[in-house]
Amino acid sequence: MKKNLFTAAILSMTLVFAACKDDEPAPGPGVETPGSAREFVSLTASIPDEAGTAGNGGTMAYAITHEQAIDPNFSVNIYQNGFGLRSARTARVQASEDGTELYNIQYTGEDGGVFNKYLVKGAKDYQDTGNELDLSDIVGTSPRWTKAAENIGIGVHLTGSTTVTEGAAPNHIFKYTRGKVRIAVIDLENAKVPNSTEFDFPLPAELEAQGYSVGRIDVPVLNQAKNKIFIGCNVSKIDPAKLSYNTAGEPVWANDAANRTIGTTTLVVDYPSLQNPKLIYSTLSKTNNHSYRTMTQYVGTDGHVYQATATGGKDILRISKSNDEYDNGYHFNLDAALSLTDTRIQAWRYIQDGVGLVLYNIAGKGGYMALIDLNAKTAAKISSDYEAGLDFGQYQNLAVSGDYVYVPLTPTGQAGRLYVVNWKTKEVIKGTTLTGQSGSSYLGSY
Amino acid sequence: MLLRHSLLITAIVTLFNFNILAQTTSQKTAVIKGRLKEEKGSVVSFATIRITGTNIATFSETDGTFLLKEVPYGNQEIVITSVEIKAKAFKFNVDKPYHEISPVVAKTALDLNEVQIVEKTEKKQIETQGFAVAVIETKEASLRNLTTNELLDRAVGVRVRQNGGIGSRVEYNLNGMSGSAVGIFLDGIEIATYGSSFNLNNIPPAMIERIEVYKGVLPSHLTGDYVGGAINVVLKKDASQNNITAAVAYGSFNTFQSDLSGIYRNKKSGFTTRASGFYTYTDNSYTTWGKFSKFVHPDRTLERYYKAKRFNNTYKSIGARFEVGFTNVKWADQFFLGYNISDTYSEIPHGTTMAKPYVGRFGEYQAHVVSLNYNKNNFLAKGLAVNVNAVRSYRSTYVQDTVGQVYNWDGRPRMLIRNGVEIPVPPTAGMGQQGPKSIVQVNRQITNMRTNLGYTVAPGHRVSLNHKLETTDRDDNDLLNPVNKDLVTVSNVMNNIFAMNYEAQLLNDKLRTNLLAKYTFNRTIHTRPELVEQDGANIINRIRNKTVNNNKGYGATVSYNVVSKMYVIGSTENSYVAATENQLYGDPENNILESPGLIPEKNVNYNLGVRHGPIQRGKHKITLYASAFWRNGFDKITQQAVEDQIVQGRESDADIQVTKYVNLGRTQSRGFEGEIIYIYDNRLNALFNFSKFNTLFKQKFDQQGNPHDLYNLQLPNEPFFTMNGSFQYRLNDKFQKKSILNIYYNTGFVGAFRTVWMDSEWFTTPTQFYHDIGASYRLPSGKLVVSFDLKNILNAEMYDNFGVQKPGRAISIKLNYTISKFL
Secondary structure (H helix, E strand, O other): OHHHHHHHHHHHHHHHHHHHHHHOOOOOOOOOOHHHHOOOEEEEEEEOOOOOOOOOOEEEEEEEOHHHHOOOOOEEOHHHHOEEEOOOOOOEEEEOOOOOEEEEEOOOOOOOOEEEEEEEOOEOOEEEOOOOEEOHHHHOOOOEEEEEEOOEEEEEEEEEEEEEEEOOOOOOEEEEEEEEEEEEEEEOOOOEEEEEEEEEOOOOHHHHHOOEEEEEEEEEEEOOOOOEEEEEEEEEEEEEEEEEEOOOOOEEEEEOHHHOOOOOEEEEEEOOOOOOOEEEEOOOOOOOOOOOOOOOEEEOOOOOEEEEOOOOOOEEEEEOOOOOOEEEEEEEEHHHHHOOOOEEEEEEEEEEOOEEEEEEEEOOEEEEEEEEEOOOOEEEEEOOOOHHHOOHHHOOEOEEEOOEEEEEEOOOOOOEEEEEEEOOOOOEEEEEEEOOOOOOEEEEEO | OHHHHOOOOOOOOOOOOOOOOOOOOOOOEEEEEEEOEEOOOOEOOOOEEEEOOOOOEEEOOOOOEEEEEEEEOEEEEEEEEOOOEOOEEEEEEEOOOEEEEOOEEOEOOOOOOOOOOOOOHHHHHHHOOOOOEEEEEOOOHHHOOOOHHHHHHOOOOEEEEEOOOOOOOEEEEEOOEEHHHEEEEEOOEEHHHHOOOOOOOOOOHHHEEEEEEEEOOOOHHHOOOOOOEEEEEEEOOOOOOOEEEEEEEEEOOOEEEEEEEEEEEOOOOOEEEEEEEEEEEEOOOOEEOOOOOOEEOOOOEEEOOOOEEOOOOOEEEEEEEEEEEEEEEOOEEEEEEEEEEEEEEEEOOOOOOOOOOOOOEEEEEEEEEEEEEEEEOOOOOOOEEEEEEEEEEEEEEEEEEOOOOOEOOOOOEOEEEEOOEEEEOOOOOOEOOOOEOEEEEEEEEEEEEEEEEEEEEEOOEEEEEEEEEEEEEEEEEEOOOOOOHHHOOEEEEEEEEEEEEEEEEEOOOOEEEEEEEEEEEEEEEEEEEEEEEEOOEEEEEEEEEEEEEEEEEEEEEEEEEEEOOEEEEEEEEEEEEOOOHHHHHOEHHHOEEOOOOOOOEEEEEEEEEEEEEEEEEOOEEEEEEEEEEEEEEEEEEEEEEOOOOOOOOOOOOOOOOOEEEEEEEEEEEEEEEEEEEEEEOOOEEEEEEEEEEEEEEOOOEOOOOOEOOOOOOEOOOOOOEEEEEEEEEEEEOOOOOOOEEEEEEEEEEEOOEEOOOOOOOOOEEOOEEEEEEEEEEEOOOOOEEEEEEEEOOOOOOOEEEOOEEOOOOEEEEEEEEEEEOOO
């Protein structure tokens, strides 16, 4: 008991001192840095749940200045000194382009599907604006959402996917598997939901009969004209001839992804009416593009949409701004650009003028960075000190400010650093030290 | 360190000391029967009658009768004491097997109409055996409007976490251990056997003799794989007096509760019947106004602190228990055949939290239970005692959830803007309130049998053998989407526990020791279908697979009577829990991979405490109790996370991760508890108890083998500091002569606790601090008692679980009526 009190006292004192240190305005180096366009860069990290399971216990946030970000002697202990964003599990955080506002939709739990908005005031000072939205009825308590354009959030969910059969056990006949698409538009500025929709997933009947279905949709992005939303789809295929029964006695059919013939699929709906759903297919890749927890589609400086086949693929595909269809004449292949095989894009960010930063692994292992040029179709790897231990599976976001991209790198449970990459000069600064905590890792910058 | 903190010590009023495990000795013994009267001829009840220098004691019943068993031959001194009489001692020569006496005692100047006996003999007996145990008496509480759960919650070291009002889900926390670590028994049989309709939410205290709460180490009559302890509810056994009692109560939130019970015994034949029943109805329509009471507007903006009245929360429960048999006859001390029936209808107002109200989700629970109970001392041979309790139950659970509409806490459908128009949230195809639409019925047939053989080897040395058998046949029916049962995977589980203990009383009965050993044998038969193609069509083959696992355990308790009325008690246990079939062989449906290398979990428990009292100084009486505990779990089987694997075909589910079980976890819970009871002049009765513990995260290394930063931190979501206090004051002859008025005050405190690892005000369950007052008035006839209760008088905002507000202020009135001495 006594020891615990003592520990608590030490901890709270540490906290006080740490807070004092962070409150001091960081003295600028005197010269104007291109990164000072914005005041703060927010970093987020996940923490473990009650059982110690990595990444499931919530999300911490902490805001630093550019000067602190590039200072290797500066240290952030987000787990002790950070701000806990409201979410029972890992939050799905988005931010305004200038980093002054964070948006979060809580992922599962008591307030799963609840939207919160925070004003970023530095260090652990995040002011909850009190603007809350309940999206659970529209996009569920574990919503897939992104900031589809500045001030516009789009939440999507594929709900109630069920398999329709004929006949009786033990000779059930497969008909089709289908769910409903649900979409909500979120006005991030005024915190309200001005429109939403729901419709059956529009997969053609002949594809459904062959065992195709879409079980998850994600990464909605708004095109440059702001009249179409592109949504990534997780296409799966079963073999209608291979029947078995699960322990509850329900019929199930064997996975048949190997015999998939249709390409990467994107769902397109009109904005803001959310009408006229249609599907577009790529002829260049068959890898799904629904990503995991991070945005993987961006409107380029040239007005086209660049879409990665994340998080299982190596491709960046292009959706043309002229007809809102796949541009099957354009293909960026990370394997080719890096002369590697089986690279998988885990997260990426389109920066400007065809330049992007990609976080990838190789055959599911490690975590690597590369600056890519989508126009030249080239890539330049950026080495880090943590490559083998990194896992970008939960990675969410990369902040860009002026010439800099901010990449927090921490292997799970270990300390790491904030890498600040000058995308123009390719200069890499190993900045702020990020302390580690068991079962935790950094998720991104905003 | 713990000792320093145990300065705050505690107590128990113990007026009498009586040995229930009547010691059979090899010497000749006799039975002394009698009736106690005072000089004017009226009977004296609740007086202690004791044989000096022995453990033989009893107390007189309401009709003054008493029975002393197994009194050794020879000159004995009989001492009769009670607060309402002058103590009397007299010599008596026991020279034949049966004596009948009629002692006369003198009343004290204070002519008490009735002595409030708060604690009874068995309480002290059990509490000084060496186990870390608290015994809760229900006699007093049964007259008031208290549920069994409320009563339990006030006991030292017990926290009853309730997810709402009456009938809501309850979790019992014993000094930091909860869930499947804690066993809940009814007369030594797992209460689940009696079905969800017969539980501590609705069994009225009037049906209960006492409740034993064992923390940590369990005695052999409650064995099972429970490392955190057990709660054993002992139903009324007493058949000494024919009577009928009835009670009705009505209170806030349209809550109506009633119970009725009767006992009849034919003194000549020993034929005995007991019947009791209860009926509870409540709307649970209490108001919530906290942070999680929320309202969603059509543009989806969320308003918190919305004042809402709960709905779809009706709870209706009816149950009865009938027993027919013989008591105190030549061939049996007790022989009963019983039938227990219960039926509950319970609306489910929300999920684990109040996030959204449910409409139309409800459960219906039914159970028919037949039982046989036989016990006999000196069975077949002298000194051999047998006790058999066998129960067969047919229970069913029906849960329906077919309404798709989403509602707000104002009771109306939630709205949204769809394609520009404001409409009620369209129901999601196939979805009910909590998940997919469902109508599920589960039927279970459970056989649960416990047999205990005790043999007194020599005076003060007793060996007991205990066997428990439990089998469950479970039949799941999906009534909404029926499936072919030939294709369902079925598990049939049989559970056998053998336990043995040796009790010894040494050093002039000052030292009592108890050595325990147990062996558990579980067998599971798993039957699954396999499809075989024959002539182009599938046929089904059923494949049977048998698995067995064994657990063992051993423990010891010791109790030492240091000085008069002061006992030092200690216990320890070492037990193992083997991995379950799912943990070993995986469960593909739930994305769990196989892990054949698992070894059994090991649990080591220690308890050490002291009981002292009652110490009497004039009219002041004080009793103290303090105990420290230390529970350790090793090689705990926990799920290991394998991040970010998405199972093909189930992509639409929230992140699916394939995991497996590993022997990684370590748990530790240590702390202390104490209780102090003060009585003045048998009028004022004050009690205070507290429990404080740390349940720590003890995993030293993370899955990469690095030191774990959460090591030694308090686990979230465990209430770790609780306090209870109560006062009771009695006024005689108030309003009417010979009437008794009791005034009560009760307060409870539960310290705030985090629900997640991070320090966040939002995710903290706030401090609970409440005050209840009440009064009961016994009319001069003694037949009618009227009681009035006002709970949570300050209307405090209370939460046991994150985000579920509990009821605020509530008023109720209760009438109790007793007819005794008929026939």
